[in-house]
Amino acid sequence: MLRRMDIYDHPSFRMACQQFDLVADHLQMPESERARVKYPKRAVTVALPIHRDDGSVQVFPGYRVQHHLALGPTKGGLRFHPDVTLGEVAALAMWMSWKCALMGLPYGGAKGGIACDPAQLSQAELERLTRRYTQEMIPFIGPQIDVMAPDLGTNEQVMAWMMDSYSVHIGAAVPSIVTGKPVALGGSQGRREATGRGVGYLVNRATDTIGLDISKATAAIQGFGNVGSVAALSLARYGVKVVAVSDVFGGVYNANGLDLWGLEKHVAAQKTVVGFSEAEPITNEQLLVLPCSILVPAALERQITAANAGQIQCRIIAEAANGPTTPEADEILNQRPEIFVIPDILCNAGGVVVSYFEWVQDLQSFFWGETEVVDKLFRLLESAFTRVVSLSRKQKIPMRKAALALGVERVQKAKRIRGLFP
Numbered sequence: 001m002l003r004r005m006d007i008y009d010h011p012s013f014r015m016a017c018q019q020f021d022l023v024a025d026h027l028q029m030p031e032s033e034r035a036r037v038k039y040p041k042r043a044v045t046v047a048l049p050i051h052r053d054d055g056s057v058q059v060f061p062g063y064r065v066q067h068h069l070a071l072g073p074t075k076g077g078l079r080f081h082p083d084v085t086l087g088e089v090a091a092l093a094m095w096m097s098w099k100c101a102l103m104g105l106p107y108g109g110a111k112g113g114i115a116c117d118p119a120q121l122s123q124a125e126l127e128r129l130t131r132r133y134t135q136e137m138i139p140f141i142g143p144q145i146d147v148m149a150p151d152l153g154t155n156e157q158v159m160a161w162m163m164d165s166y167s168v169h170i171g172a173a174v175p176s177i178v179t180g181k182p183v184a185l186g187g188s189q190g191r192r193e194a195t196g197r198g199v200g201y202l203v204n205r206a207t208d209t210i211g212l213d214i215s216k217a218t219a220a221i222q223g224f225g226n227v228g229s230v231a232a233l234s235l236a237r238y239g240v241k242v243v244a245v246s247d248v249f250g251g252v253y254n255a256n257g258l259d260l261w262g263l264e265k266h267v268a269a270q271k272t273v274v275g276f277s278e279a280e281p282i283t284n285e286q287l288l289v290l291p292c293s294i295l296v297p298a299a300l301e302r303q304i305t306a307a308n309a310g311q312i313q314c315r316i317i318a319e320a321a322n323g324p325t326t327p328e329a330d331e332i333l334n335q336r337p338e339i340f341v342i343p344d345i346l347c348n349a350g351g352v353v354v355s356y357f358e359w360v361q362d363l364q365s366f367f368w369g370e371t372e373v374v375d376k377l378f379r380l381l382e383s384a385f386t387r388v389v390s391l392s393r394k395q396k397i398p399m400r401k402a403a404l405a406l407g408v409e410r411v412q413k414a415k416r417i418r419g420l421f422p
């Protein structure tokens, strides 16, 4: 019955399953354990009716998938995007599980989403939609059950509405119900910057590993949201020249390096990188195959595919997005030893690591300074980076397989020791 899990059918879900199967073979996981470790434990679909500002009623589909319950509450972001489906959310929940396990966090993975276009909704409509979703999720969430966070299309304000809706239901402030909140509500110092900063840290470690001088490196970044924009600034601080960035509307390129502060101002005013004056236009497809030292996919899944993996001209791929590279592209990249891949579940783990710190601070009502947060973040990333590189070298396997093997094996062990329940 569990062989196919048709309800989740989606290219990203098939991709996560394919990655799991390769790693399960590598770990020689017994057939009897595979379905239990692979498939999501729970999925919730909700219909979310809200009043639009014009008085009409519109119903949006919402989802939450909780992948496994063996190690603690589930953890993962909430995505607002028109293409969100149950299957996409399931894939993202699986990746969260392996990411949390790799980083040693006491969580299973989860992900949620609402199929909507936040750019087409007013602030008041977004608030009603967020509060309605939280209300519908109340039986399935809690600080010890499932803890949400921002993802594509959501931000600190969305988390604040969620925290407020849940707290009103409980009758007391419950900051630990979500992470990525504003600091004023019990959010953590350094959470907003955590993913991008982690990308910078790991790219720097990768340049050491392959003997590339980071101060002479160039970077192209696909995606200029919270992750891509902070990754750009963080790489610039290590001396990297950021030559190209893009968003959903298109990209900009300057061989001499983009003025990132000027670009930030342009984006704040125009809501897109397109039209930035001191650069030439470039498409998202061109950006991915641009000659550069560091390519940072920081947008959606399945961007590096069999169609472009052979043409990529960088030394390091830093996967700031979740699932940016398909298994078919991996096969091509595995034949290109000149390219060093920092796989997604390691590369973008900074976000959930500081979410974990935020949750711990909220549970203790004891808050840390930014230096302490960043220091602890870098220690966890350093440990994971070292473990993945050494496994990859010892077993002569690609970085992705090594990272997934460490994550999946921890989930497998926890399930094996506990028994059939979680």
Ligand code: GLU
Pocket (backbone or CB within 6 Å): 075, 076, 077, 078, 147, 148, 149, 150, 151, 152, 179, 180, 322, 348, 349, 351, 352, 353, 355
């Ligand atoms: N949405 C982020 C991710 O994909 C963060 C999740 C979290 O902080 O719980 O890793």
